[in-house]
Amino acid sequence: MSAVARTYQKGEIPGVIAINPDICKGCDACKRHCPTGAIQGMFGATHSIDVDRCLSCGQCLINCPFGAPYETSFTVDEVIAKLKDKSVSVVGIIAPAVRVAIGEDFGLPVGTLVTGKLYGAMKKAGFLIFDNNFTADLTIMEEGSEFLQRARHAIFGEKSEHGGEIGPLPQFTSCCPAWVRLVETHYPALIPNLSSAKSPQQMAGTVAKTYGPAVWGKKAEKIYTVGIMPCTAKKVEASRPEFKSAYEYHKQKGDAEAATPYPDVDTVLTTRDLSLLFKKMNIDLAKEAEYGGDSLFAEYTGAGTIFGNTGGVMEAALRTAYAILTGQELKPLEFKPVRGLKGVKSASVTLKDSKYNKEITVQVAVVHGIGANIKPVLEEVLSGTSPYHFIEVMNCPGGCINGGGQPIVGSGSSWLGAVLPWFAWK
Numbered sequence: 001m002s003a004v005a006r007t008y009q010k011g012e013i014p015g016v017i018a019i020n021p022d023i024c025k026g027c028d029a030c031k032r033h034c035p036t037g038a039i040q041g042m043f044g045a046t047h048s049i050d051v052d053r054c055l056s057c058g059q060c061l062i063n064c065p066f067g068a069p070y071e072t073s074f075t076v077d078e079v080i081a082k083l084k085d086k087s088v089s090v091v092g093i094i095a096p097a098v099r100v101a102i103g104e105d106f107g108l109p110v111g112t113l114v115t116g117k118l119y120g121a122m123k124k125a126g127f128l129i130f131d132n133n134f135t136a137d138l139t140i141m142e143e144g145s146e147f148l149q150r151a152r153h154a155i156f157g158e159k160s161e162h163g164g165e166i167g168p169l170p171q172f173t174s175c176c177p178a179w180v181r182l183v184e185t186h187y188p189a190l191i192p193n194l195s196s197a198k199s200p201q202q203m204a205g206t207v208a209k210t211y212g213p214a215v216w217g218k219k220a221e222k223i224y225t226v227g228i229m230p231c232t233a234k235k236v237e238a239s240r241p242e243f244k245s246a247y248e249y250h251k252q253k254g255d256a257e258a259a260t261p262y263p264d265v266d267t268v269l270t271t272r273d274l275s276l277l278f279k280k281m282n283i284d285l286a287k288e289a290e291y292g293g294d295s296l297f298a299e300y301t302g303a304g305t306i307f308g309n310t311g312g313v314m315e316a317a318l319r320t321a322y323a324i325l326t327g328q329e330l331k332p333l334e335f336k337p338v339r340g341l342k343g344v345k346s347a348s349v350t351l352k353d354s355k356y357n358k359e360i361t362v363q364v365a366v367v368h369g370i371g372a373n374i375k376p377v378l379e380e381v382l383s384g385t386s387p388y389h390f391i392e393v394m395n396c397p398g399g400c401i402n403g404g405g406q407p408i409v410g411s412g413s414s415w416l417g418a419v420l421p422w423f424a425w426k
């Protein structure tokens, strides 16, 4: 990989993973899981992390046999204090992959889907429920529409309605912050290829603080948003200084009360953090009654649900593009492993563009576990020889269900095998 081109912006958390030198045995196991070579140290010596190379993905943390890596950003107690403050509405933004993993922290079989119990436990803790699947649907609509615009620009020379620039093909998905940081730090020439859509977490924070005040009867300044994610990198994402859209919206409207900008997402808890929060509050998720949510922010489609699985984002976005063009449902795509490109799956779909009365055949690819798999894909794109128009990239092997913030019990394909069925097409 090329030299690091970008580290952190002012105000951004400069990485959330470190290695405890008192525990590290220098066994090198973590290095096999690190996508960027950020872990330093000779075999047998204490290891450390180069934060400028680190993506905060947490793969070293969940794969270290000795438990030496740890998270440096920990806000469970801060969230509990907010939950006890009756002047504040605390909104829990629950990602798709959390609900199939958190049950095991409360003695349920690995892979048990606990959406209703999770909602119930969160309600008991004092959260307002915001299902991240709701904004996964929004992300899909944005990414699908953007892809259509880029494709029509590339094929038919169509211009932007508003005169803005249209990004090149292939379009990369942008919902994985570890992947976005990899592009920014190691492949900055490809930044224009990233979708301009925010991730579901960041859309949720913005929606909660713009539409939320009308739904919950609270000023944006009194809404505290908590991303509940399978992912450690989401902690860094939420701290990026550009993610203050709700504040900017209220400032333009003239009803911003806060003198200084506030973030769209105030803090992020991993699945492990949420388990700890429940335990500190004496809430046993396994014994909670099922709860269905209490606002439209708990509504979502099957497309949002498959976000947690590799291939889900791109397939759902293509479905949107297909529906816009044809008014019909796209059948589930059949992915095939691509010869010579390890860890990459591809598919093709032909769309009839009714506006131009022409058929477009779209080649799509899905990459996960980027350490070993992404380089040849990006080299093809950089050299102009990539056959693909749309590429989904997720840092973690298997996607977010195997994220660095998930419970550390079970491992490998048996764990993935237990949870994958929940992300099948609904």
Ligand code: SF4
Binding pocket: 019, 023, 024, 025, 026, 027, 028, 029, 030, 031, 047, 063, 064, 065, 066, 067, 068, 069
């Ligand atoms: S896997 Fe754990 S113990 Fe082994 S070198 Fe890495 S951090 Fe240290």
Ligand code: SF4
Binding pocket: 017, 033, 034, 035, 036, 037, 038, 039, 049, 053, 054, 055, 056, 057, 058, 059, 060, 061
């Ligand atoms: S968090 Fe991810 S990128 Fe950072 S050192 Fe660990 S495995 Fe490498």
Ligand code: SF4
Binding pocket: 057, 175, 176, 177, 178, 179, 230, 231, 232, 233, 234, 394, 395, 396, 399, 400, 401, 402, 403, 404
């Ligand atoms: S694949 Fe998912 S869990 Fe892993 S770094 Fe990306 S967003 Fe986070």
